[in-house]
Amino acid sequence: MKPEFVKQMEGGYRLPEPSLIIGSALLDNEPLNDPRVQVALSVLNRHGLVAGATGTGKTKTLQVLAGQLSDAGTPVFVADVKGDLTGLTSPGDASNPKVQERCSQMAWDFKPAAHAVEFLSLSGKLGAQVRATVHSFGPVLLGKVMDLNETQTSILSLIFKYCDDNRMPLLDLADLRTTLQFLSSDAGKPILADYGGMSPASVGVLLRSLVNLEQAGADAFFGEPEFDVNDLLRTTLDGRGIVTLLATLALVVPGIIVFCGYSVAGQVAALEPLNSSTDALRRSWDLTKGFKGKAFVLWIVSFALLFVVVLGAGALGAAAGALAGGLDATVTVLIALVSLLIYPLITCVFTLLYYDLRVRKEGFDLEVLSSQLGSRSGP
Numbered sequence: 001m002k003p004e005f006v007k008q009m010e011g012g013y014r015l016p017e018p019s020l021i022i023g024s025a026l027l028d029n030e031p032l033n034d035p036r037v038q039v040a041l042s043v044l045n046r047h048g049l050v051a052g053a054t055g056t057g058k059t060k061t062l063q064v065l066a067g068q069l070s071d072a073g074t075p076v077f078v079a080d081v082k083g084d085l086t087g088l089t090s091p092g093d094a095s096n097p098k099v100q101e102r103c104s105q106m107a108w109d110f111k112p113a114a115h116a117v118e119f120l121s122l123s124g125k126l127g128a129q130v131r132a133t134v135h136s137f138g139p140v141l142l143g144k145v146m147d148l149n150e151t152q153t154s155i156l157s158l159i160f161k162y163c164d165d166n167r168m169p170l171l172d173l174a175d176l177r178t179t180l181q182f183l184s185s186d187a188g189k190p191i192l193a194d195y196g197g198m199s200p201a202s203v204g205v206l207l208r209s210l211v212n213l214e215q216a217g218a219d220a221f222f223g224e225p226e227f228d229v230n231d232l233l234r235t236t237l238d239g240r241g242i243v244t245l246l247a248t249l250a251l252v253v254p255g256i257i258v259f260c261g262y263s264v265a266g267q268v269a270a271l272e273p274l275n276s277s278t279d280a281l282r283r284s285w286d287l288t289k290g291f292k293g294k295a296f297v298l299w300i301v302s303f304a305l306l307f308v309v310v311l312g313a314g315a316l317g318a319a320a321g322a323l324a325g326g327l328d329a330t331v332t333v334l335i336a337l338v339s340l341l342i343y344p345l346i347t348c349v350f351t352l353l354y355y356d357l358r359v360r361k362e363g364f365d366l367e368v369l370s371s372q373l374g375s376r377s378g379p
Contacts, residue, residue: 006032015040020068022061024106033107041072059084066243070115075241077232079248083126088115088243116236117243124220126247131223134170135160145218146209147289155198155206159183162195172223177210260295261285266347267354287357298353302346309338 005027013025019038024031039048050058063085066076070088078085091112093099103110119127134142139160143153159179163170170176182188184203192198213219234242265277265284274280288295 002027009035009037013038017042018072020044020065020072022064031105041069041074044069044074063088067113067115070241070243073235073239073241075233075235076243078243078245080245081248083247085243085245086117086119088245089117090114115243116240117245120244120246122221122247123217127245129220130227130246131221131225133224133226134172134176134222135163136226137222146206146213148205148209149286152202152205155202158192158195158198162191173210173214173219177207180206180210256296257292260292260299261288263288263295263299263350264354264357267351271354287354287361291357291360295350295353298349302349306339306342306346309342 005025009025009032013035015035015038017040019040021036021038023037024033025037026032050061052058062078066078066085067088069076080086091114092110094110094112099110102108120130121127122130139153139157143156146152146156148156159176160170162168162183163179168175168179170179180203183192184198184200189197232244236242262281262284264287265280268274268283268287269277269280272280272283274283
């Protein structure tokens with residue numbers, strides 16, 4: 001092995017402090033087992049990135065890091081989207097031929113061991129139920145979840161204010177619904193007058209939104225006992241840190257909804273006189289209300305087109321590179337050129353969506369816009 005490479009590894013990974021071992025460096029398919037590639041415990045409160053193609057060991061790297069942190073007495077919290085890290089609960093198989101081969105290559109003494117793991121779940125189906133009270137959630141965030149407009153959110157804030165003033169904690173959706181029904185009744189209207197009042201139509205919207213939340217299973221999330229962050233900082237009796245795995249598969253769909261809701265935020269920021277990026281996000285969310293499915297279909301089509309075109313460009317680049325003798329460079333350059341053409345096209349698609357939404361929802365006049373643009377470009 002090259003002395004320069006060994007010297008660089010010695011300088012970078014011969015650490016004088018406690019650390020986590022990630023593996024061995026590799027040069028020309030030959031592993032360097034001393035020193036190991038490692039990271040100091042003192043810097044693990046910083047951001048890191050584990051990247052690689054499918055099957056290169058990203059999940060196994062996370063398991064190794066979480067397991068060693070636990071052994072070092074450090075509690076670990078992992079948002080596990082697909083359940084890939086659940087294997088931490090069981091010891092590995094030392095008799096597996098591939099494991100034995102890898103341990104032989106790395107001169108590694110593999111000792112199978114399970115780790116202390118606790119499973120959490122937002123739905124309660126994949127682990128211990130994570131809960132939060134309606135009061136701690138707050139009216140603004142709850143209004144976003146319920147897809148309310150500013151007027152309806154202000155009424156929600158009014159209800160929270162009334163409960164705070166009267167020391168009535170809102171624990172679950174049933175508490176919120178009962179309070180809303182009382183304040184909108186004849187007995188509650190005199191009380192509500194001190195807070196500004198609310199229209200029957202808005203009350204109806206809020207009640208229907210609450211029913212939709214309950215039908216979606218959100219009532220299981222709101223309530224007591226409430227999640228305590230200190231529960232993530234526990235250790236076992238023998239001093240090992242507990243690994244907490246949160247099943248976040250249920251967040252994928254809400255994440256897609258949010259992503260689609262902000263689909264035209266860039267267009268809004270570029271074409272409308274707003275004060276901040278927050279205003280652009282809020283405006284995009286309002287424009288796409290009722291049309292997020294359409295935005296989702298456009299994203300699917302756009303990414304499918306991008307995938308097909310890039311795949312085709314890669315195949316053509318590979319064929320051309322094989323003939324010219326410069327495979328990697330040719331493929332990279334061709335894919336980059338194709339991407340430069342495709343991404344502006346995707347931007348144009350969502351710009352058209354932006355104008356379509358304004359025409360549908362606001363009666364936006366394209367002829368007026370074209371005359372305004374013409375006047376701007378004039379002398």
